[in-house]
Every structure is written in structure tokens, then in C-alpha cells.
Amino acid sequence: METPGSQSSLHRANLERVVRAVRLAGSLTQAEIARTTGLSAATVSNIVRELKDGGTVEVTPTSAGGRRARSVSLSGDAGIVIGVDFGHTHLRVAVGNLAHQVLAEESEPLDVDASSTQGFDRAEQLVSRLIEATGVDRTKVAGVGLGVPGPIDLESGTLGSSAILPGWIGTRPAEEMKGRLGVTVHVDNDANLGALGEMVWGSGRGVRDLAYIKVASGVGAGLVIDGKIYRGPGGTAGEIGHITLDESGPVCRCGNRGCLETFAAARYVLPLLQSSHGTDLTMEGVVRLARDGDPGCRRVIADVGRHIGSGVANLCNLLNPSRVVLGGDLAEAGELVLGPIRESVGRYAIPSAARQLSVLPGALGGRAEVLGALALALSEMGDSTLLDGTLTAATPAFT
Amino acid sequence: METPGSQSSLHRANLERVVRAVRLAGSLTQAEIARTTGLSAATVSNIVRELKDGGTVEVTPTSAGGRRARSVSLSGDAGIVIGVDFGHTHLRVAVGNLAHQVLAEESEPLDVDASSTQGFDRAEQLVSRLIEATGVDRTKVAGVGLGVPGPIDLESGTLGSSAILPGWIGTRPAEEMKGRLGVTVHVDNDANLGALGEMVWGSGRGVRDLAYIKVASGVGAGLVIDGKIYRGPGGTAGEIGHITLDESGPVCRCGNRGCLETFAAARYVLPLLQSSHGTDLTMEGVVRLARDGDPGCRRVIADVGRHIGSGVANLCNLLNPSRVVLGGDLAEAGELVLGPIRESVGRYAIPSAARQLSVLPGALGGRAEVLGALALALSEMGDSTLLDGTLTAATPAFT
């Protein structure tokens, strides 16, 4: 710890290695740990004993088929992580364990006009309720991931201009939640978390680079590069919604003209249908009607798809991700929107980049963001956090 | 080495730690090494002895002011790296040492019609000549970086369709050079290397994320994200030249219409001036004339700048780099082109992303790519390469 290049640090690294191997695989026998980590069986034996004594790990005496394998897994109460997602209309919370399993998940409506304080309070209550439901001790919370629907200044942690939750501008969500829950909280915006969620649990499994396009009230993208969220130095990467498609197009809320958003986001698209389909139409409704065959809605959705495709083509030329996942309400439209997107990409992206790109609908729907928050908590939590917690908890027992 | 979590690996890590510390600082006393690496004085003493015996490091018996400090530095012949850049018309080679110093650099014209074999032979000769000029032993070459003006398939290492060097398509530059020089060769395209070069020695110093836009016969971008070249899963990231600016614009060589390249690249821009300024105009010539006040050339350059600015705005929205460096012949135009670029960026990028973006001309001119190749060799060469080389060279002396 304080001796950064010495045996103790080596030992620590080996502990983490084992914990990580177990966490990723869910459960392993000691021999398997030895093979995957490259450590010798003897070392693994010692480390497992230490972790077991520390309470980090559980050893189920007899389990799988073989001769006498004892399977090692992270002990259920070794730690849990929490994901919180403030959406436009909903508050969602998920509790998971370190083995990437979701233990509990719940959502409740959130009033748009609610003050930020009310929102944080509600979140705290819901988190507490879910923790209790899982029956795990509160002190075992290893980290919290928090999703907010707007730009976050990474350095100060303040929520920037967000037209979606007006009363929340200037608040510091991470600090607020940390104050309430007493644990480190990692924040990010909904698009980035959606990307992470789909990456870990959804349509992005097995891929290292992915762009998650979320079309809802606005259009945003979350970029995952080499397994990590890419935010850019200023934290505003992924603003695909404000790519210019037509220099003399409609004026966008950002002040420019012809942004992708003006062709694809709900706030600009829905008015097109209001004269023919009524004024209380939602994106969800449009999608439903389109699936039922309504030609106007189909046309609008296809047009949206084509425009998104243009934006994705640019993204593809610049970043060349291996997968693009479409999220938000629009994803429910399936091939009605994906087809035009693919067509546009094929037309506007350079062939070599377009060829190996797959465009898929999100597999998690509205859960992508909470689960992403969970994933954020898991990934930001070094495996050492876990060790620290349990070791400090365990030392008193020895002295 | 084969035991990835054991003492020997720890020792190795500590060796690398010391080598890196010395490499970065240029020269340190043992006590300083101990402080910066966090290792104990005793360990440093042992490691330095080992490195000295291995020939990796030189100890100058008495040097600096103090009591009796012995300053440790990488031995001059501990290793050198080589950068090779195949340009459109030139072949450039640079030789540097591990302290990021350029020891020798030379360029010679390369005939466009030359076969790839001729090109590689010429490169080999030039490399040999420069190595001799520095007086360092050939066996001390720790790595070679190679720049080629076209897309490289990272997996197979073959050069893709490149309209610039027609006879070279399908060759494997890395293998060719490795065969000739007998050292590992790392290849990348010129835009990526230009980015790396400007990052390490030029206008990108001190920044971790940078986009290098190279405007020449075509338009390409090299992206550096978090200090490393970002190539994308398929290796074709950074194709800013084929971003669509106008869906009904001129047909581009890539098959699409209205690509940035059709508004900015030499092959499309020069014809505009040929009726008024003659047919044998080059981009360099246009820039010279513009600087001398020729209004037509000024206008053309400003227009090019505006279009590049549109592309950069998209790049900026998506990736939010902290710096954009303009390279290629066009960069010589200075404010004549940078002004319009900045103006376009300000107009089309979202304000928060544009505000913190700086657009600078490259500081290295045509040398950016060779130096980038050098930087590539340096960065790809783990400090362990150095150890391996010298250790295998040193072991016979002990047995």
C-alpha cells in the first residue's frame, strides 16, 4: 500500500487478481483460479483461505461434478452495488451483487416539477427499501452509480444546463447522494450509462467499442471505447444530436440549424403528426401506431431513421465502432427504424467502416440506464475497495 | 515472465520502474530514483548494479554538486529507435534515442512510380546510413515505427486501397521492413503518426486527447485518445475526409457525394484555380500565393477552412478533443485557414464543446509523420524490450 513495489503490494495484487477472476466468472474452483490467474495452486490455496477468513469469499464445501472440487464464489454479503437512474419521468433503482447479478430493481414515477431535494430524498428512500428487501447489511454497499439526464461537469460534479429537469441545474447529484447514503457515488449522464448497460448486460455483450444512440426527447450518444466510457476531456463527448446535417435546416434549441436533433428528436418530430393524429401523441404512441400499420407514423419513423443513419455514418467514419445500439422509445420500432438507419449508413459511411458495423436495437429497454449505473459502480469499484472493506472489517476479529 | 504473479515478475516490474524513471528524467542519482519510484535505497542499489552489469545503464562516478552522488542515466547505446515515413513524394527517416532525443534525420525524394520493393530497399539503405552516422551499434535498435500513406489492415498488416501509391496495395510493409532490418516494426498510417508526432514533440504537448487533421491530396485525421492512437476496432477511425457535408454535393472518389474531401482536398480544390492560375499549381503554391495576397487563392483557402471547420465541429461534438492540430501543406497558410476553421467550429459545434477547443497549426510541418513514427516505436516498446535485449546480450558474459 505505502510500499508501491514490494512483496506486500505483490500479495495485494494477487489478492485482487483472484477476486477479479472469481467476480468475472461467478464461481470457480481453486484449480480453475490457478489456471486463469497463472498463480500456483499453493498460492491460490493460501489466498483463498485468507479471503475466506476475511469474509470476502465463500467456499461451498462440495458442489460440482468432479472429484472433490470446492467452488469458490464471492460471498453474497461481500458487497453490493447500487444503480440509481433519474429519468425524465421515472426514478429507477437497482441493487446488484459483485457477481453481476441484479438482486432487486424497482422504479417509480417522478414528477417533472419535483425539486431536486425531493428527488434525492425519494431516491434515498427507494434505495433503502431495496437494500432491506435483499436482506444485505447496509455497510456492505461497495459503490453507487448515478444516472442523470443531462450534462455533468466532471470536475465540479455540477449538473449543467438541462432542459429536462429545470430545477436541478447547478446541483451536485453525486455529493447529494453521497451525503445521504454515505458511500462514494459515481455519476454520469443517461446516454453514457445506457451504453455501459447494453455493453455489460444487453446488445453489446462481447464487444469492446460501442456507441449507444438514445433517441427520446433529445438525441444523445454514449460512447464506450475499449470497455470504458469515453467522455472526452471536457466531458461532452457523444453529442451526436447536434451534428449538423443541413446548414439551412430548422433552428435547433442549441442555437444552430439543421442539427440531427431537429430531424429525429421527439420534440421536433411529434408536431409533424399532431395535425393528423392529435396533440397528445407520444413517441411511444407513434411507434405503436407504426407497428400497427399507420402509414403516416411509418413514414415519419423511416425519415427519422434515415437522418439518424446520416449521423451514425459520420460517427462511424470518425470512430469506427464495431456496434451501434439504438435505445430509447424509438428502439421499440425495430426494423421500421433500423432498416432506414442501416440504409443511410451504407450510403454515407465509407464502405470499409460500414461493412463491419452492426446496428442493433437495445435489449434492455428503459432498464439500460439503471443497469448501466450498476455497471458503473462495479467498474469504478476497484477490486481493492472490496478488500479494504472486508479487511478492515475483519482485522478486529484477529487482534 | 512465465509466472505472471510472482516475485520474479515483481523484480521485473521494479526493473522497469527504474528504467522508466530514468528514461523520463534523463538522469537521476540513486537516492532520487528511490524517492521517485518509492523503492527502498537498498533495492535501488541492487537494481542499478544489475542494470549496469547488463549494460542498460551508465553510472558516471562523480557528477553533481552534493556529497558523493553518482548519477545514473541510460547508457547512450542502450537502445535507439527508428522512424520511417513513406510520404507521397518523400521518404523520411529519423533516428532517436530512448530519451526522446532525435539523433539524426534525413529525407530524400521518392518516385511515385517506384515499386514497393524499390521503396523498401531505399528505406533500408537510408536507415543503415543514419544508424552508421550516429555511431551506435546496429544491434541496439529497440524498435522501428513505420508510416504509410494509406489504410492498414491491423490484423493482416496489409496495405489497403491507396490511390496514392498504386503499386503498394496488398504489400505488408511491416513484414518487409522487419525482414530487412531484423527488428519488430510497428506500422500506422500517416495521419495517426502525425497526430502522435505533434502530441509528443509539437503543438500537442501536454494534452492527452488530440485530433490531427491532415489536409493534402486527401483529408484524414489521426485521433489520439488518452495518449494513445485510437484506431477503432476495424482500424479505420479518423476518416474525417468522408464525412458527408452536403448530400447532393460533388461525387467523391469514395463513391458518396458531398464528402468533406470534395470541398477541401487538393485533388478537388486545385482544379478550381487552374483556369485562372495555370495547371501546374500545387497546394503549396496556392498557400504561397495566398500569403502574398492573391485574392482568388485567399478565397479558396478560406472556403476550404470553412468546410474543414464543419467537419471539425462534428468531430468536436462527437469526441470533444481538447485540441485540434492542422497538418499538411495547408497548415502553412496559418490564420488564413485557421480563422475560417475556428469560425465554422464556433458556428456548428455545441458551445460547451467548442469553448474549450483550441485549433492550432502543426509545429512540425512535414516532419510530423517521421517523428510520430519514432514516437510510435518508443511507445510500443515497453521498457521491458530494452531489458530483454540487453539481458540476452549480457547473459553470455556471466556463464
Added chain:
DNA sequence: CCGTCTATGTCCAACTAGTGAACTCTAAGC
């Protein structure tokens, strides 16, 4: 000119932690 002081580098004994080999144990297969 000399003694003291201080920081440097080295040596040694102590200690930490990983490894190979030998050993025990259990269930499967014949």
C-alpha cells in the same frame, strides 16, 4: 587545517510471499 555534519550508497540479517514436490483425499471407472 580539522572536526562535525549530512546525505549517499552498500552490506547484512530479517522477513514476506510464492513455488515445486510430496502427500492426502475423494469420486469415477473398470
Added chain:
DNA sequence: GCTTAGAGTTCACTAGTTGGACATAGACGG
């Protein structure tokens, strides 16, 4: 029931770092 093979443990051994003692040599003050 006997053999077998893989799992996990124990033990002696070894590699490698560390703290502290020690030697060294310039700087400083008298």
C-alpha cells in the same frame, strides 16, 4: 474392490525487498 486422476494442502526452499547499521566524502564552521 482396486486403480486412477484431479483437487487441495503442507512443507521446505528460494527469490527478492526492507530496515538498519555502516562506510564514505564533500560542505561548513571554527
